[in-house]
Amino acid sequence: MALQARNRAQKAGNLDFTVRQSPGIIGHVSCWELLRSAGKVVDGRKGIMTQTARKDWWYAVSWASEVGSSPVAVKLLGEELVIWRSEGSVFAATDRCPHRGTKLSLGKVEPSGCISCPYHGWEFDGSGSCTLVPQLDRAMPIPRGVRLDTRACTEANGLIWVCLGEPAAGIPSFPEWTQQQYRHVECEPYTWRCSPERMVENFMDFGHLGYLHDGLLGSRDDLEVPKHRVERDGNELHFELTMDVPSTRDSFQVTNVRGERGKQTNTYVISAPYTIHLRSYYHDSGASRVLYFTVQPEEDGVSTGYCFQSRDFDPAGDDRRYAAFQAMLAEQDRPVVESQIPVEIPDDLRAEIHLPFDRVAVAYRRLLGAVVGRAV
Numbered sequence: 001m002a003l004q005a006r007n008r009a010q011k012a013g014n015l016d017f018t019v020r021q022s023p024g025i026i027g028h029v030s031c032w033e034l035l036r037s038a039g040k041v042v043d044g045r046k047g048i049m050t051q052t053a054r055k056d057w058w059y060a061v062s063w064a065s066e067v068g069s070s071p072v073a074v075k076l077l078g079e080e081l082v083i084w085r086s087e088g089s090v091f092a093a094t095d096r097c098p099h100r101g102t103k104l105s106l107g108k109v110e111p112s113g114c115i116s117c118p119y120h121g122w123e124f125d126g127s128g129s130c131t132l133v134p135q136l137d138r139a140m141p142i143p144r145g146v147r148l149d150t151r152a153c154t155e156a157n158g159l160i161w162v163c164l165g166e167p168a169a170g171i172p173s174f175p176e177w178t179q180q181q182y183r184h185v186e187c188e189p190y191t192w193r194c195s196p197e198r199m200v201e202n203f204m205d206f207g208h209l210g211y212l213h214d215g216l217l218g219s220r221d222d223l224e225v226p227k228h229r230v231e232r233d234g235n236e237l238h239f240e241l242t243m244d245v246p247s248t249r250d251s252f253q254v255t256n257v258r259g260e261r262g263k264q265t266n267t268y269v270i271s272a273p274y275t276i277h278l279r280s281y282y283h284d285s286g287a288s289r290v291l292y293f294t295v296q297p298e299e300d301g302v303s304t305g306y307c308f309q310s311r312d313f314d315p316a317g318d319d320r321r322y323a324a325f326q327a328m329l330a331e332q333d334r335p336v337v338e339s340q341i342p343v344e345i346p347d348d349l350r351a352e353i354h355l356p357f358d359r360v361a362v363a364y365r366r367l368l369g370a371v372v373g374r375a376v
């Protein structure tokens with residue numbers, strides 16, 4: 001109903017109207033605003049660098065297991081970086097040699113722990129100091145200005161994290177990571193043409209679970225979203241809801257439900273900006289499955305999601321079936337999320353329709369607005 005009204009208004013040109021035909025819809029939208037948001041549709045395809053990303057936050061850029069004895073190239077907020085590991089520490093720097101702009105990620109990690117450039121062999125340590133210029137007369141010191149631009153880098157929760165500025169907050173917590181009874185599966189990371197906020201919202205969008213993932217995360221014959229409250233605690237949102245889920249045992253053995261359906265309580269913690277900790281508790285088996293999901297904002301309109309799927313049941317089970325389940329869900333979500341316009345979530349709540357079951361998205365947008373000092 002509201003959508004039809006909105007479409008009519010977009011055609012009509014300059015009528016004001018209120019989109020309150022259904023209880024719970026937020027906002028009064030003038031036709032001018034609608035036209036303006038229609039204008040954003042054109043710009044939205046291009047995407048703008050995410051408005052909510054801050055340089056003083058940590059972002060995951062790679063699985064820890066992917067950074068071994070060779071340098072790795074990654075992208076964060078449009079910056080090309082090289083990551084390397086040496087003697088138990090990880091380092092990050094701009095992926096450009098200061099000599100001639102060569103990509104250092106094409107080079108090597110030397111036995112000394114320094115990274116060497118593939119072009120002329122200059123070497124740099126983790127603090128960015130140049131330790132070797134092989135062409136230079138050995139009696140001459142290396143000029144102090146020859147430095148690599150480094151970034152804060154650390155390993156935590158099975159991932160490599162980078163902060164482009166002075167870290168202002170900790171890395172979102174994943175308590176099960178160190179708990180013996182949990183078995184962790186790295187799911188296939190997925191790179192979508194979307195903003196990180198759209199990717200995060202998709203992960204916690206209850207309305208689509210039974211519809212888009214019919215038979216896997218819910219069913220089309222029961223789409224009503226259970227009641228839940230969202231609470232904010234600093235940079236986090238907390239919410240929980242209990243729902244019936246179909247058993248997927250025949251093909252994936254993921255839901256740990258004994259019968260056809262079972263009750264599952266999902267407890268969520270969202271850490272601004274892009275990390276979700278979701279614990280699913282299965283009432284009939286007493287087992288738990290945890291998803292630790294975080295998004296790397298690579299560049300304008302390109303985001304990569306990393307998801308650990310951790311379980312305290314089926315310890316000897318085939319991990320690939322767990323990863324395959326997540327990959328299948330992601331592939332159902334991808335075309336939908338990549339189609340969303342504008343690419344960024346609008347900074348005005350009135351630009352989209354929010355019904356009561358969308359309250360998590362509303363809270364998330366307000367949280368992001370608050371942490372970047374912008375009213376939403």
Ligand code: FES
Nearest residue numbers: 097099100117120
């Ligand atoms: S370009 Fe890197 S050492 Fe010359």
Ligand SMILES: [Fe+2]
Nearest residue numbers: 202213329333
């Ligand atoms: Fe989904």
